[in-house]
Amino acid sequence: xxxxxxxxxxxxxxxxxxxxxxxxxxxxxxxxxxxxxxxxxxxxxxxxxxxxxxxxxxxxxxxxxxxxxxxxxxxxxxxxxxxxxxxxxxxxxxxxxxxxxxxxxxxxxxxxxxxxxxxxxxxxxxxxxxxxx
Amino acid sequence: xxxxxxxxxxxxxxxxxxxxxxxxxxxxxxxxxxxxxxxxxxxxxxxxxxxxxxxxxxxxxxxxxxxxxxxxxxxxxxxxxxxxxxxxxxxxxxxxxxxxxxxxxxxxxxxxxxxxxxxxxxxxxxxxxxxxxxxxxxxxxxxxxxxxxxxxxxxxxxxxxxxxxxxxxxxxxxxxxxxxxxxxxxxxxxxxxxxxxxxxxxxxxxxxxxxxxxxxxxxxxxxxxxxxx
Numbered sequence: 001x002x003x004x005x006x007x008x009x010x011x012x013x014x015x016x017x018x019x020x021x022x023x024x025x026x027x028x029x030x031x032x033x034x035x036x037x038x039x040x041x042x043x044x045x046x047x048x049x050x051x052x053x054x055x056x057x058x059x060x061x062x063x064x065x066x067x068x069x070x071x072x073x074x075x076x077x078x079x080x081x082x083x084x085x086x087x088x089x090x091x092x093x094x095x096x097x098x099x100x101x102x103x104x105x106x107x108x109x110x111x112x113x114x115x116x117x118x119x120x121x122x123x124x125x126x127x128x129x130x131x132x133x
Numbered sequence: 134x135x136x137x138x139x140x141x142x143x144x145x146x147x148x149x150x151x152x153x154x155x156x157x158x159x160x161x162x163x164x165x166x167x168x169x170x171x172x173x174x175x176x177x178x179x180x181x182x183x184x185x186x187x188x189x190x191x192x193x194x195x196x197x198x199x200x201x202x203x204x205x206x207x208x209x210x211x212x213x214x215x216x217x218x219x220x221x222x223x224x225x226x227x228x229x230x231x232x233x234x235x236x237x238x239x240x241x242x243x244x245x246x247x248x249x250x251x252x253x254x255x256x257x258x259x260x261x262x263x264x265x266x267x268x269x270x271x272x273x274x275x276x277x278x279x280x281x282x283x284x285x286x287x288x289x290x291x292x293x294x295x296x297x298x299x300x301x302x303x304x305x306x307x308x309x310x311x312x313x314x315x316x317x318x319x320x321x322x323x324x325x326x327x328x329x330x331x332x333x334x335x336x337x338x339x340x341x342x343x344x345x346x347x348x349x350x351x352x353x354x355x356x357x358x359x360x361x362x
Contacts, residue, residue, distance in 0.1 A: 007279075008184070009185055009277070009278075009279035010279075012184070012185040012186065012279075013185070013278060013279060013282065016185070016189065016254075016258060016282075017258060019254065020254060020255045020257075020258040020259075023251050023252075023254060023255050024255055027248070027251060027252065027255075030248065030252070037230065039226075052338065085259070104277075105269045105274065107272070107275065108272045109270065109271055109272030110269055110270050110272065111270070113266075113269065113270050114270040117266070117270070121338060
């Protein structure tokens with residue numbers, strides 16, 4: 001991973017990210033109204049065991065209600081991803097405006113990232129099964 | 134002497150009509166035509182330097198068009214769709230989705246058309262991030278995040294599949310994945326399989342339960358049809 005100066009595209013993406021973060025919070029009533037209408041996880045219904053994504057909706061709806069501990073318990077990975085999405089999105093334009101640099105992955109396959117991602121999903125899944133989410 | 138020869142192809146002709154400087158909404162139709170008829174050539178013409186506002190605006194317009202067509206079909210086939218759903222869905226589902234099984238008012242339709250592009254903008258960013266993460270892992274993200282974003286925006290041409298009543302959503306979904314795979318390998322100049330895997334991977338990882346759900350739903354419909362027969 002290297003860090004480089006931002007381009008015009010990076011600045012646009014930072015603003016898009018910020019807009020999406022703001023929209024996600026601004027559309028909170030719609031997300032919360034949609035939650036009860038969503039069907040239960042079919043994987044969980046069929047197998048009786050949580051799927052890797054189980055608890056995501058509950059984690060995000062609790063985050064939107066500012067129940068941070070409850071959201072984290074529901075699906076730690078989804079909760080962390082949502083927090084990163086909102087927080088980094090909110091500060092991204094300011095970061096670039098202050099001269100911050102942009103991360104760029106090294107060329108070529110990033111198998112270590114893939115293994116880390118798979119391990120993260122696997123550990124999160126084990127947590128979901130162990131806690132009976 | 135050579136100065137008198139006409140140029141073989143000007144840069145303006147080489148690009149997408151929608152991406153030409155000061156092109157208006159009218160240039161969207163030929164752009165859509167290029168993505169429908171020859172997506173490979175269209176993605177090859179796609180600029181990787183033009184202001185990102187252009188592809189994002191294209192995405193928003195196509196989402197709006199798709200949503201408007203879906204609302205039109207909903208208005209025309211509302212009674213038939215609701216009757217079919219009531220027959221197919223178990224009673225507890227019909228009760229649960231009761232608010233959605235009533236004809237929407239004009240205000241609701243207008244609100245839907247306002248909110249849909251906003252929701253889809255959030256989904257655009259999240260989906261692009263997931264696809265790009267897959268490409269980075271596979272080593273096929275040479276064009277950067279912006280190139281992936283451009284491809285995902287133009288792949289929204291598939292929303293035109295909404296003109297197919299009932300099956301339009303499914304047709305559009307499959308068409309979008311194909312356009313994305315073609316666009317990714319063209320924009321990032323990577324192996325086609327990397328583009329395809331990057332598009333499929335997030336669905337496999339995040340949406341395995343949706344696949345199981347679709348199977349269960351299909352099985353439920355099949356058994357309901359058998360009972361009706």
